[in-house]
Amino acid sequence: MAVFLLLLILLVSAVSGDEKAFIGVNIGTDLSDMPSPTQVATLLKSQNVRHVRLYDADRAMLLALANTGIEVVVSVPNELLLGIGQSNATAANWVARNVIAHVPATNITAIAVGSEVLTTLPNAAPVLVSALKFIHSALVASNLDSQIKVSTPHSSSIILDSFPPSQAFFNRSLDPVMVPLLKFLQSTGSYLMLNVYPYYDYMQSSGVIPLDYALFRSLPPNKEAVDANTLLHYTNVFDAIVDAAYFSMSYLNITNVPIVVTESGWPSKGDSSEPDATVENANTYNSNLIKHVINNTGTPKHPRIAVSTYIYELYNEDSRPGPASEQNWGLFDANGMPVYILHLTGAGTVFANDTTNQTFCVAKGDTDLKMLQAALDWACGPGKVDCSPLLQGQPCYEPDNVVYHSTYAFNAYFQQMGKSIRTCDFKGVATITTTDPSHGSCVFPGSFGKNGTVTNGTSLAPSLNDTGSGCPPQYFYGGDSLTTSVIIGACIFLMTAVFL
Ligand SMILES: *[C@@H]1O[C@H](CO)[C@@H](O)[C@H](O)[C@H]1NC(C)=O
Ligand SMILES: *[C@@H]1O[C@H](CO)[C@@H](O)[C@H](O)[C@H]1NC(C)=O
Ligand SMILES: *[C@@H]1O[C@H](CO)[C@@H](O)[C@H](O)[C@H]1NC(C)=O
Ligand SMILES: *[C@@H]1O[C@H](CO)[C@@H](O)[C@H](O)[C@H]1NC(C)=O
Ligand SMILES: *[C@@H]1O[C@H](CO)[C@@H](O)[C@H](O)[C@H]1NC(C)=O
Ligand SMILES: *[C@@H]1O[C@H](CO)[C@@H](O)[C@H](O)[C@H]1NC(C)=O
Ligand SMILES: *[C@@H]1O[C@H](CO)[C@@H](O)[C@H](O)[C@H]1NC(C)=O
Ligand SMILES: *[C@@H]1O[C@H](CO)[C@@H](O)[C@H](O)[C@H]1NC(C)=O
Ligand SMILES: *[C@@H]1O[C@H](CO)[C@@H](O)[C@H](O)[C@H]1NC(C)=O
Ligand SMILES: CC(=O)N[C@H]1CO[C@H](CO)[C@@H](O)[C@@H]1O
Secondary structure (H helix, E strand, O other): OHHHHHHHHHHHHHHHOOOOOOEEEEEOOOOOOOOOHHHHHHHHHHOOOOEEEEOOOOHHHHHHOOOOOOEEEEEEOHHHHHHHHHOHHHHHHHHHHHHHOOOOOOEEEEEEEOOOHHHHOHHHHHHHHHHHHHHHHHHHHOOOOOOOEEEOEEEHHHEEOOOOHHHOEEOHHHHHHHHHHHHHHHHOOOOEEEEOOHHHHHHHOOOOOOHHHHOOOOOOHHHOEEOOOOOOEEOOHHHHHHHHHHHHHHHOOOOOOOEEEEEEOOOOOOOOOOOOOOHHHHHHHHHHHHHHHHOOOEOOOOEOOOOOEEEOOOEOOOOOOOOHHHHOOOOEOOOOOEOOOOOOOOOOOOOOOOHHHOOEEEEOOOOOHHHHHHHHHHHHOOOOOOOHHHOOOOOOOOOOOHHHHHHHHHHHHHHHOOOOHHHOOOOOOEEEEOOOOOEOOEOOOOOOOOOOOOOOOOOOOOOOOOOOOOOOHHHOOOOOOOOHHHHHHHHHHHHHOOOO
């Protein structure tokens, strides 16, 4: 208990320090071929994504995110809002099942209660603040309220007259909700969650907003938007909307609630009525957005105040209804292949932008296990691969089977040979993939790993000395499918086989 309290104190003091803005991603799941939670977690790790928002609190996804260091925003879906907003017990139950059951292994840092409720579900507006309060009191009861914030994402369309930002205000008919909501956010140290879509503002402006201004491209000084009241210069729509939200809050006398952008992005494809939904524009918007956020630029009204932002979204959601753009907001397709390569020079290590060059050599499924074992022995012997991470007790020992172990060894060989395609064959039992086979603490050579550094392989294990036998017994797979005679056969086989 004392340790727990100490931890809480440390957590609280960390939050009051200088906040550094981060980039996260939203994970929508409306895909005809939704990757498994493990695959999602692997993609996030390979891209060095440390912050995600889920649209629910899916148990399998939360389990896959456990012990990854990834910070997670979970959501109360709109369907559950009426129930939770009307019953403290229902709220407490939801928190127990979807949050308390997963922390601290899964680092849940916020609960988004509903999504754009005021604009999409007005009949739930009267219970929205109660829902937040009930959820919050359940967190208080479990001593989790200082590490898990409660808020609700808004559409930026609740802000009226948003340019010039200094004259913006929240739609006044929403004041009965917004006033108590902001007071709640203020008193609990939470933040305003805002969805910011310069794409839609640009589309709806019928030519008034220049495309460059929406895409963070530099404008000639005479085209820059200037707020006549504050004389602040706006070089992009994103900043103008965020400042409009700050001014709208201060209009209600709230000046110390920070903003987190829960959604922002640009579609890479659209139908004939959406000519600016292109790969080039999507790449420009998201690349510039990431650079802008990571740089801690802040906004003209609040320079250098963090505006952390979750990109909408990780995957193209091909099953979403609506115009073609709806299915094309993603950075990746269902196979984890990037839709475009972000231009992130100098933008830190989130979203490694050269993933297409991240290739791995893996064992083919459906292969003769004897062939695999022989090739494994060759790689760990004459192939001079450091196979010590495969030893019992070492990071890549599990899963203890010949397919996984040979995948590790083939890949290490392939990486050490400069990823020449010829070196990923092993008599036809190996193949090249772009999916990082790393898992848990087993980081494969060539993987971006957890901190974005290309590794030369897991080297936690003491390096094994090459005995020269070419048949170090430690690497034999001891499973049922391989008998001693097969192993011996494999050893003889490897002495004579030429694998490449
Ligand atoms: C969870 O995230 C918070 C906020 O960044 C961080 O301070 C904390 O160390 C993380 N906890 C764990 C267990 O990783
Ligand atoms: C709601 O439930 C929490 C526990 O989850 C409790 O601490 C709080 O007092 C309850 N509030 C009301 C108004 O019943
Ligand atoms: C303001 O909010 C009310 C209630 O939700 C809505 O009917 C109205 O259309 C909104 N006004 C504007 C200008 O969006
Ligand atoms: C904000 O503060 C001003 C001055 O103290 C006051 O007149 C006004 O009623 C307040 N507005 C709200 C919404 O509290
Ligand atoms: C980074 O921030 C500095 C000031 O803090 C600003 O001058 C510069 O334009 C910013 N760069 C980008 C790419 O936003
Ligand atoms: C990826 O590889 C190709 C061909 O090997 C090369 O031309 C390209 O520059 C590489 N891209 C990056 C981002 O390293
Ligand atoms: C990433 O991890 C490697 C190995 O664990 C370490 O040497 C390196 O300093 C780390 N890089 C950063 C930026 O943390
Ligand atoms: C791996 O290590 C070798 C030798 O230590 C070094 O020459 C090579 O550049 C490293 N490769 C990567 C990708 O770090
Ligand atoms: C192997 O052992 C020799 C002598 O015991 C030592 O000098 C050498 O560095 C070792 N090689 C590796 C790769 O550990
Ligand atoms: C984060 C990251 O990997 N950035 C790289 C993006 O690509 C350029 C070159 O294409 C590199 O210079 C960046 O380091």
